[in-house]
Amino acid sequence: MEVLIFDVFGDLGHFKKYYTTSSPLSFSFPPPPTVAGMLGAITGVDKDEYLDVFSPERCKIAIQIMAPIQKLRAGLNLINTKGNHWIPVKKANHGPRSPIKMEFIKQPCYRIYFCHENEGLFYRLAEFVESHKSFYTLSLGLSELLADFSYVDIMNFEERQNDDIDIISVAPLYLVDDIYINSSGDRKYFKEKMPIIMDKNRVVHRYEDVLFEIDGKSVRLRADRYWEGENGECIMFF
Numbered sequence: 001m002e003v004l005i006f007d008v009f010g011d012l013g014h015f016k017k018y019y020t021t022s023s024p025l026s027f028s029f030p031p032p033p034t035v036a037g038m039l040g041a042i043t044g045v046d047k048d049e050y051l052d053v054f055s056p057e058r059c060k061i062a063i064q065i066m067a068p069i070q071k072l073r074a075g076l077n078l079i080n081t082k083g084n085h086w087i088p089v090k091k092a093n094h095g096p097r098s099p100i101k102m103e104f105i106k107q108p109c110y111r112i113y114f115c116h117e118n119e120g121l122f123y124r125l126a127e128f129v130e131s132h133k134s135f136y137t138l139s140l141g142l143s144e145l146l147a148d149f150s151y152v153d154i155m156n157f158e159e160r161q162n163d164d165i166d167i168i169s170v171a172p173l174y175l176v177d178d179i180y181i182n183s184s185g186d187r188k189y190f191k192e193k194m195p196i197i198m199d200k201n202r203v204v205h206r207y208e209d210v211l212f213e214i215d216g217k218s219v220r221l222r223a224d225r226y227w228e229g230e231n232g233e234c235i236m237f238f
Contacts (some may be wrong), residue, residue, distance in 0.1 A: 001115050003229070004122065005152040006129045007066060008038060009109035013140030013147075014102065018195065018204070026103045026141070028069045028190065028212065029110055029170060032238045033198040034141060035061050039114065042128050042149070043121065044135030051200050053121070060237035062113035062169045062227075065216035070106040075099060108140060111152065113169065113235055126154060157227040157235070165226055166218040169235040172196070173209040178222040188214045196238055 015027040015034055030038070033051060040050030054061075078098040116122040128134060130151040138147040164180070179189070190212055197206040213219050228234050 001157055002122070002154055003060075003157045003227075004114045004126045004129065004154055005111060006114075006149055007109060007111050007152060008138070008140070008147050008149045009066075009107075010140045010145060010147040011107060012145050013105040013108040014145060015105075015141040023101045024103060026071065026105055027192055027194055028071075028105065028214065029063055029065055029108075030141065031194040032056070032061050032063075032196055035063065035112060038112075038138055038147070039125060041136040041138050042134040043125050048200055051198055054116075056197060056238060058118070059114065059116040062235040062237045064111035064113070064169045064235065065212060065214075066109040066111050067107060068215040069108075071103055072106050073101050073103050076102050104145075105140075111169075113157075113237070115157075126151075155229050155231070157229050159225065160223075160228050160234070161225050162223070163226070164220070164222050165234050166220050167223065167226060167236055168218045168233050170210050170212040171219055171221060171223075171236050172238055173211055175224045175226070175236055176211065176221050177224055179211065180220040180222075187217055187219070189219065190214050 013026070013030075014024070015030050017025045017027055036050050036054035039045070039054050040047065045053050076099070078100060114125065129149060132150070138149060139145050140147045173191070181187075191209050192212075193207050193209050195204040195206070196208045198204050211219060211221075223236065226234050226236050
């Protein structure tokens with residue numbers, strides 16, 4: 001099957017973890033619903049439709065970490081805009097500003113692998129990415145964190161099963177039988193539970209654990225199912 005490959009990068013990113021509130025923490029990479037939002041921004045799919053158009057039933061998405069994950073925290077003042085206007089003076093319990101600590105990813109860069117059952121939509125996205133144009137402004141989790149993107153390739157991938165393999169993308173653990181720890185100690189494996197399937201009402205229908213190497217190196221594992229590209233590199237789609 002044909003797979004579009006392109007990079008998304010920026011100065012800062014924030015992909016809020018679902019269990020954090022007053023001090024928001026960030027996932028190390030964008031969950032699939034967030035990537036779907038990026039795809040929708042490039043192709044112009046409406047915000048009420050993109051989670052359906054780019055659902056797992058219709059497309060496949062894989063994510064590769066291209067730069068070491070570096071996190072930083074910054075203090076922010078959130079402005080009270082209740083009632084669609086800024087409240088310039090403190091009133092009762094609704095002060096004009098709320099100071100919080102927020103976690104960001106520093107200089108994030110991710111490689112996105114994408115295929116879709118709708119060939120017209122697939123090639124529309126490929127054309128937009130290759131021409132470096134988008135319908136809406138692309139961001140990395142928050143509208144203030146602007147993103148850039150660059151075309152890499154369109155490559156054929158073949159599905160493989162039940163093998164010991166080096167995976168260059170993040171690895172959904174529901175497709176993994178075993179993980180092999182590198183004896184040289186040059187791999188740092190991490191696991192995060194993140195939303196995989198979300199409907200247009202922003203209700204999450206499925207969470208999964210995802211394995212990744214924090215510096216973007218490959219992960220050695222035994223996979224139930226993976227996909228091998230023409231160049232011999234292997235990835236795992238959500």
